[in-house]
Amino acid sequence: MLCIARCLTRSTHSARHVHVVTRHWASSGVRQKDRFKILFCGSDAFSVASLQAVLDAKELWESIHVVTPTERKIGRAGAGRQSHKPLDKYRPTLRQFAEDYDLPTSVVPGTGLRGWTPPKPFDELSDSHLLLTASFGHIIPNPFLDLFPASNRLNVHPSLLPRYRGAAPIQWTIVNGEEQTGVSVQRLVRRDQGIDAGHLLGTVDGIEVPKDATYWSLLPVLADAGAKLLVQVLREMLNGTVVATPQHQWLVSHAPKIKHTTAQVRWGEQSASSLERLSRGISHQEPLWTSMDQGQTKVQLTGLTVARGPLPPSLSLDSPRPGIAFLDKHHDPKRLLVACAPDAFSDTDSELQSGVKETEAGAPTWLDVGSLKTEGRKELPAGEWWNGLPKGIRQSGKISFDIPMPPVPAALASAEGDTPLR
Secondary structure (H helix, E strand, C coil): CEEECCEEEEECCCEEEEECCCEEECCCCCCCCCCEEEEEEECCHHHHHHHHHHHHCHHHEEEEEEEECCCEEECCCCCCCCCCCCCEEECCHHHHHHHHCCCCEEECCCCCCCCCCCCCCCCCCCCCEEEEEECCCCCCCHHHHCCCCHHHEEEEECCCCCCCECCCHHHHHHHCCCCEEEEEEEECCCHHHCCCCCCEEEEEEEEECCCCCCHHHHHHHHHHHHHHHHHHHHHHHHHCCCCCECCCHHHCCECCCCCHHHHECCCCCCCHHHHHHHHHHHCCCCCEEEEECCCCEEEEEEEEEECCCCCCHHHHHCCCCCCEEEEECCCCCCEEEEEECCCCCCCHHHHHCCCCCCCCCCCCEEEEEEEEEECCCCCEEHHHHHHCCCHHHHHHCEEECCCCCCCCCHHHCCCCCCCCCC
8 A cells, every 4th residue: 555645845935834644555566667767848937847756766766857848938018018118038948957967858849839849759659768847837738648558658736636727737736725725746647638647646635825825925835846756756656556546537627827908907897805816826927906997907916915004084984886996105115905795605705804793784895905006107016107197187186997797707717728837
């Protein structure tokens, strides 16, 4: 019987205890005869952690060849995505890591994996060949998968599968306010069997998601846990004790790719606490944004928190429509407070805002916006941004942000067509 139990400790901003539920699985009895020749596909810090762990476990492998996505131009030109500034080039972190360790490296062409032939010796099927992917950013085509034995193609995924299948599991874990998460090592399967639908070879659960977690603070915790789990699974493959467990279909949920539209604020549908979580989960790649003047002017919003009391007395007496923003001149520094939808399913706002009773039907929640960036201008603290508005708006003491039309809820959208982080 195989018993998996670990206690991992990692310090990011503070020490976190990671408890892994003990699992007892029967041995499969299938032993890998030779050490692995590994084709490792990845891109970012999550994949670097897995590769580092595998490199350190020298008894597992004979050779390692690294594959990364191509360099691409990136840039953040403000909410309107228009800028005359040159775009930066993104060079995958894993590529630099591989070069630092003098590992042979290949780059996926800009046209993608379809029609691309892996480097030798992985262009031919062999029982010793192992395909490992972690945060790769490409769906592996079936002809590519078929170059490896079905049992020798693995993916490290930063969620407890079958929950959060798809491109952005860490982001949606934070956005949805999960209190715990985990990591999984799964077999890669053909596209027609589903995205992230392979049998599980190991999981680590019970990883705490702090209430102030951001993508960047949670990533290294999951990367560390996933790396340790991957090495454990590879050892079990070599000694014949690994077991493949089917995923439970009734537990499936999706983590769709983060898009520019995901970051559009919907004041009438999202509470202050949900917008704060959205910002913590996705603003590293898509800052939240809204618009004014019937969509004519776009504005990025950063430094978002649920407004902490006491709020100005006028705000507790009025029930402004969502999207109305007020400048709180009595707060030091001045702050911009925006009315948001009620948070009927959470007491977060009522705990933080002494000026509003959340139990009142239809009571708004309030978002504190730290800084704003109007399209084509630089980012400014809320008070300075307010001073740049027309005199009439400043004298009125309030401004109205646009209410967009309701879309299909992103968290419920199908992951079909999205590129998962493999």
